Amino acid sequence: MEWTAVTSKKQKKQQKKKANQQQQHQRPQQQQQQQQQRKANSDNAISKKTENRTNPVPKRRRPPRTAAVAIKGVAEGFSYSAALKKLRDGIKLPELEIEKTTIRHAVSGGLLIEVPGKDKATKAELLREKVCSILGDEAKVTRPVIKGDVRLIGIDDSVGTDEVADVIATAGGCKPSEVKVGVIRPMTNGLFTVWAQCPLGAANKASSSGKIKIGWTVARIEILKARPTQCFKCWGHGHLRVKCTSTVDRSRTCYRCGAEGHPALTCTNPVRCILCAEQGKDSNHRIGTRMCKADFRATTGAARPQPPQEAMDTEDAGRRPEETLETNVQSPAVQPGA
Incomplete structure (x- = not known):
């Protein structure tokens, strides 16, 4: 009995020693595999970053936070400083519910009066009317709006430019008169494509889903990058x-x-x-x-x-x-x- 117990203890020690040796032998292989896996993951991450840099997803342009009134002098000897003084004397901003404005010069040489806040478009239109009544024929006063370009792909033969304007205006929440539609051109598959331009906010909204229902079909709509x-x-x-x-x-x-x-x-x-x-x-x-x-x-x-x-x-x-x-x-x- 004593001999059997001693033999059993020796066998257990040998088995334990053998198991430890196997683990020590396998440990470098496991470490090597883990290193290879980490390197592969790192390479995949680098390749994804490189791919994103070479084919970047175009950022969606944000509509402006202000509405603008543009003044361009057309009379001989027109002075923007004198015009601003005349406007400040004749227009009281609180009466138009305008708390503040920002004035800056445009690249074209004109003057921009920007109106921020809620209902900015309505307030800017009221300001434009007041400016027109004061300056008269001395200057050209407009309400410039940042535009966005969209392309409709896959419309059928029955669709006309007026219908394109109506559909984009409905989907984008603007007026059909604010939508400028180009020439409807044929594609190789027998369907047609058309370019359109509308206020940037309306363009973002109309193209948000990537599809738009027009006529009896659903066309693809995509917003285009801003031209330089x-x-x-x-x-x-x-x-x-x-x-x-x-x-x-x-x-x-x-x-x-x-x-x-x-x-x-x-x-x-x-x-x-x-x-x-x-x-x-x-x-x-x-x-x-x-x-x-x-x-x-x-x-x-x-x-x-x-x-x-x-x-x-x-x-x-x-x-x-x-x-x-x-x-x-x-x-x-x-x-x-x-």
């Missing part, structure tokens, strides 16, 4: 016509083929990007599309481009060079970078 500030005169980016220092004048040039005397909407010539042609690059495309490799900074002699401005800052912002011809025919269906 572009000059009417030289087509360069980063500045406006009023501050253009370039000697090149393309204000009467077709945006599609680069020839003069006709708008892009009625152009039947082969597409040709004159900016790429001037810079020695492939020009077999329309300016501003994905194939366009033109350096828009090289089209101007401006020493330092200005930062991008929202559409409310100037009458030129948000428009295209093809809209500057005397015919004033607009062709907004093709977006830069589309």
Whole structure:
């Protein structure tokens, strides 16, 4: 019995020792596997960050927190300081339920009076009417609104531009008169696509779900990235016509083929990007599309481009060079970078 007990204890010690040896042998392998797993997780995280940087999700633009009244002097010798003094004497802001305003100069040289707070749009419209009655023909007084561009994809043959405006206005909560609709263009699958522009808040609301019911179908709707500030005169980016220092004048040039005397909407010539042609690059495309490799900074002699401005800052912002011809025919269906 004693011998059996001693043997059993020796066997248990041997088994325990063997198990410890196996654990010590397996421990480096487990540590190595854990290190490999941590490295793989780290590589995946880095690849995801890199992918997000190369293909960033476009941020949704926020509507402005203020409503603006724009004043642009048109009379000879017009003085903004004298006009402001006259407005301060003739308009009492508390009577319009306006607590405060912010005044700043626009890039185009005009003056902006911004009204914050609740019901800002209604109060700004009342202020505009008062300013018009005081300044009269001395200045052009408007209510600029920051715009948002949307694209409808997959509408049928029966849909017209008026119906597009009504549907976007209903979905976005604005007036149909505030919606500007471009040319309805065919797609390769037999359906149609159209570009439209409306107040930014309405554009965000209408495109929030990515779908919109129009006619007997449900079309896809997407909000487009804001276009950079572009000059009417030289087509360069980063500045406006009023501050253009370039000697090149393309204000009467077709945006599609680069020839003069006709708008892009009625152009039947082969597409040709004159900016790429001037810079020695492939020009077999329309300016501003994905194939366009033109350096828009090289089209101007401006020493330092200005930062991008929202559409409310100037009458030129948000428009295209093809809209500057005397015919004033607009062709907004093709977006830069589309």
